[in-house]
Amino acid sequence: MNDQKSKRDEVRARNKKARAPHQAETKYSDDGANKPGLATRRTAHRLLGAIIETNTSFDALTDDAHGHPHYLALDRRDRALLRAILMVALRFRAELSDVLDSFIDKPLPAGATALQTVLHVALAQILFLDVPDHSAVDLAVESANRDPRLKRFASLVNAVTRRAVRSKQKVLDKIAQAIPRSSPWFSERLIEIYGAEKAAEIEAMHRIEAPLDFTVKNTGEAEKWAEALEAELLPFGTLRRPHGDADITQLAGFDEGAWWVQDAAAALPAKLFGDLNGKRALDLCAAPGGKTAQLAAAGAKVTALDMSANRLKRLDENLARLGLNENCQTVVSSLFDFAPEELFDAVLLDAPCSSTGTVRRHPDVPWTKTPEDIAKLAELQARMLTKAAQFVALDGVLIFSNCSLDPLEGEDVARVFADADNGFDVVPVVAAAITGLETCLTPEGFVRTTPADFNREGNFDGSGLDGFFAAVFKRRG
Numbered sequence: 001m002n003d004q005k006s007k008r009d010e011v012r013a014r015n016k017k018a019r020a021p022h023q024a025e026t027k028y029s030d031d032g033a034n035k036p037g038l039a040t041r042r043t044a045h046r047l048l049g050a051i052i053e054t055n056t057s058f059d060a061l062t063d064d065a066h067g068h069p070h071y072l073a074l075d076r077r078d079r080a081l082l083r084a085i086l087m088v089a090l091r092f093r094a095e096l097s098d099v100l101d102s103f104i105d106k107p108l109p110a111g112a113t114a115l116q117t118v119l120h121v122a123l124a125q126i127l128f129l130d131v132p133d134h135s136a137v138d139l140a141v142e143s144a145n146r147d148p149r150l151k152r153f154a155s156l157v158n159a160v161t162r163r164a165v166r167s168k169q170k171v172l173d174k175i176a177q178a179i180p181r182s183s184p185w186f187s188e189r190l191i192e193i194y195g196a197e198k199a200a201e202i203e204a205m206h207r208i209e210a211p212l213d214f215t216v217k218n219t220g221e222a223e224k225w226a227e228a229l230e231a232e233l234l235p236f237g238t239l240r241r242p243h244g245d246a247d248i249t250q251l252a253g254f255d256e257g258a259w260w261v262q263d264a265a266a267a268l269p270a271k272l273f274g275d276l277n278g279k280r281a282l283d284l285c286a287a288p289g290g291k292t293a294q295l296a297a298a299g300a301k302v303t304a305l306d307m308s309a310n311r312l313k314r315l316d317e318n319l320a321r322l323g324l325n326e327n328c329q330t331v332v333s334s335l336f337d338f339a340p341e342e343l344f345d346a347v348l349l350d351a352p353c354s355s356t357g358t359v360r361r362h363p364d365v366p367w368t369k370t371p372e373d374i375a376k377l378a379e380l381q382a383r384m385l386t387k388a389a390q391f392v393a394l395d396g397v398l399i400f401s402n403c404s405l406d407p408l409e410g411e412d413v414a415r416v417f418a419d420a421d422n423g424f425d426v427v428p429v430v431a432a433a434i435t436g437l438e439t440c441l442t443p444e445g446f447v448r449t450t451p452a453d454f455n456r457e458g459n460f461d462g463s464g465l466d467g468f469f470a471a472v473f474k475r476r477g
Helices: 002-015 038-054 076-091 093-103 113-128 133-146 151-166 168-177 184-205 219-228 290-297 309-322 371-389 411-419
Strands: 212-216 239-241 259-261 280-284 301-306 328-332 344-350 392-402 424-426 447-449 468-475
Touching: 038 076, 038 113, 038 133, 076 093, 076 113, 093 113, 093 151, 093 168, 113 133, 113 151, 113 168, 133 151, 151 168, 212 219, 212 290, 219 239, 259 290, 280 290, 290 301, 290 309, 290 344, 301 309, 309 328, 344 371, 371 392, 371 411, 392 411, 411 424, 411 468
Parallel strands: 280 301, 280 344, 301 328, 344 392
Antiparallel strands: 212 239, 212 259, 392 468, 424 468, 447 468
C-alpha cells in the first residue's frame, strides 16, 4: 500500500501544474464578443460536450484539416490551449466530477451537460493547468452569462470556481491520495482483467502525458540520433524524449528522413518477423504507416493496404520523406476484397480495435467507447485474422496485433485462431526479441504490454508504454 501511495505521489508531482501552451491569447470574435480567451473556452465547452454526449472522438474534433468549425476558427496558439484543456478535463473527468459534487449542496439539474462542461473546463484549468486563476474564473462566468441556457447558473459557476481557487491545494492532495479511475465501465473492466493493484497503476499512467518516442530508420545509427535528439536509447531500440511542445519538423533528422514518431509498444510487432531482407511483406490496415516504414527499412518489399485513400496519401508522403517509397506499393482496398497475385512471406495485421491501450494519448477513449464496441471489434478481428491467413505463403509468418488492453480483442482472438485447424502454429516470442520487456511475455508466448509496464522499478517518470498485444504464427510448409 505504501508503494502504491508513493507512486500516486509521483503522479501528482508530474501533474500538479501542467504548462499551458501559452498565456497570452489572441482576440477572437465569438457570438459578437471580442473578449480574449472566451472563444477558446466556449469551443472547449462545445467539444467536451460532443465527446461526452455523442461519443465523437477527440481526434476528429481537433483535426487541423477537417475538425469542428469552431476549432478551425481558432489560431494555432489557441488550438493548442484548447487541446491542453480538453486533454486534462478528460484525463481527470472522474476526479473533477467528485470535486464538483463536493462543492455543491445538491446535484446539478438532470440533463445539465452544458453546465457541467463549463465547470469541468474551468476546474481543469484551475487545478491542473498553468492558466491564471482569475482568467479561468472570469471566462467561465462570462461563458455562462452568454449562454441563454446557463445564464441563471452564472452565480453558481462563480461560487464553484472561486471555491476551487481557495481550496486548490486541499483538492489536489485529495486527488493524489485517491485511487485513480476513469469511466465506470472502463475502470471495472481493468480491475476484472488485471486486478485492483495493476489496474490502479494503469489508470495512474493514463494521467501522465506520454513521452515522445522515435523509431530510427537505420538501427545502426540509433546512438547517433539519440544524441542529436537529446533522447534516451531504450533497451528495445526506441528513442525516447519527454513530451514537450517541440515542433517535430524542426528536430534534427526530420528533413533527412532519419526517423519517425512511433510509440515503443507500437514498434514491437514488426520487429517480431526477424530477418525480412528481400522478402515480400503485406501490411494490412497500414495507415498511418509506422509499421510499413519498419518493414521497408528492414529490407522487405512491402504492399501497404488500407481502405482510406486519404490515409494512404499521407502514408505515401511519410514514406517519401523517409526515402522508403521505392520499397513500397500502396493499395486502396478492404482486406476482404484484396486479391493478390502472389502470397507473402510476412503478413502483418494490426487490426482495428477499441484503442484502450492508447488512453495516455487519447483520454477520450474511456468515455467514447463501450463494452459493446469491444465485443463487436473482437468479432471483426477474428474474421480479419482468418482472411489475413489466406495471404501467407508456405513457411510464411503472420503477426496479429492491436492497441487494446482487453484480452477479448487480443489473447482470446489469438487463442481461437491457434486452436483452429488452419495450418498455422504459434511461434512463441522469445525474451531476446523484446529485450527489456521480458515481463511482457504471456505463457503462450504472446506479447502483452500495458501503460504500467517498463516503469523503471515502479517509478512513474514518463516511461511506460501504450497497451499492445501481438501474436506470431507460422504457416506450415
